[in-house]
Amino acid sequence: AAIKIGGIGLFGIAAIWSSGFQFSAATSDTQSYGVTGFIASVAFAILAFKGFTTITNSGSEITEPNRNVGRAIVISIAICVAVYLLVAFGVGSSLTIDEIVAARDYSLAEAAEPALGQTGFFLTVILAAVATASGVLASVFAVSRMLAMLTDMKMIPHRHFGMSGPIQRHTLVYTVVIASTLAVFFDLGRIASLGAFFYLVMDMAVHWGVFRYRREEIGASGFVLLLALAFDSVVLVAFTMMKLRSDPLIVLYALGGITAVFIFERIYLSRWLAPQEVAHDH
Structure with a gap:
């Protein structure tokens, strides 16, 4: 992690150096992108910071989690802000x-090439590949751990399909298969767009659930929760508008996927909760 963060930071500094430490944008005509485009881009920015959820999913492995999980989240967000700003200014x-x-995925390498030459270009590509691989691995294990927890809580169904070992090993296989399927049918841009749609909707669902059912129990601020819901809604609407103009199919894919998840969970949880409600009435 230290090599990845330090390497990306150094290449970001090299890109800024190659621009003559000019922090102004290389593009002067930004009127065509508008306020809607800027707000829509926040969806990807939110997705870029989702990595801190890896920390919460690993809370059981952290020493004194009640104190250190919050600290780890703040530190990780601060590091991400510093690295992202370096890369953004450099590129x-x-x-x-x-x-x-x-340049797409090679934009940092292109920006650093004038300062570091062709060798620096290839080193940047290698570093980006390492950073991507480590991020994917961390996300895969975090998601599989979360799915295993939800399975133990009977929030989602589970089938072994003949596999041995703990449930988390099974959910790890399922996660890799689903991710591989997405990689086959969609490019990185579309996968990121799908992730932004799903993450924003999930974020809003969690905020609303906490506001309605848990805010007094955990001492959460209702104002902050409603403000977060409002911000998420604005970003989601702007992002949807942009994608309807540039790639309407991805909006349909996201809508279909989110609707399918809601319907499936509604049916599954209603079957699980109904016997409990009957027992409670008696």
């Missing part, structure tokens, strides 16, 4: 919007 001051779009 934005060296490349125009059109060049960034053309």
Whole structure:
């Protein structure tokens, strides 16, 4: 992790250096993107910071979690802000919007190439690959751990399909299979868009659930929860509007997936909760 963070930070500094430490944008014409485009881009920014959920999913493995989970989240967000700002300033001051779009996943390497040469370009690509792989591994294990927890709580169904070992090993296999399937049918841009839709809706559902059922129990601020819901709603609407213009199919895919999850969970949980409600009435 230290090598990944330090390496990306150094290449970000190199990109800023190659631009002559000019923190102004290389593209002067930004009117065409508008306020809606800026707000929609926040959806990807929110998704970029979702990594701290890996910490909460690993809370049982952290020493003194009641104190250290919050600290770890704050530290991780602070590090992400510093690294993302370095990369954003480095790439934005060296490349125009059109060049960034053309370079796509190699934009940092393109921005650092004038300062580091072709060798630096390849090193940046290798570093990005390592960072992506480590991020994917961390997310896969975090998601599988969360799915195992939900399975133990009987919140989602589970089938062994002949596999041995603990449930988390099974959910790890399911997670990898689903992720691989998405990688086959969608490019990284579409996967990120799907992730943004799902994450924003999930975030809003969690905020509403805490506000309605748990805010007094855990001492959460109702104002903060409603404010978060409002911000998420604005970002979701703006992001949906942008995608309807550029890639309407991905909006339909996201809507279909989210609807399917809600319907499935509604049916499954109603079957599980009904016997408990009957027993409670008696």
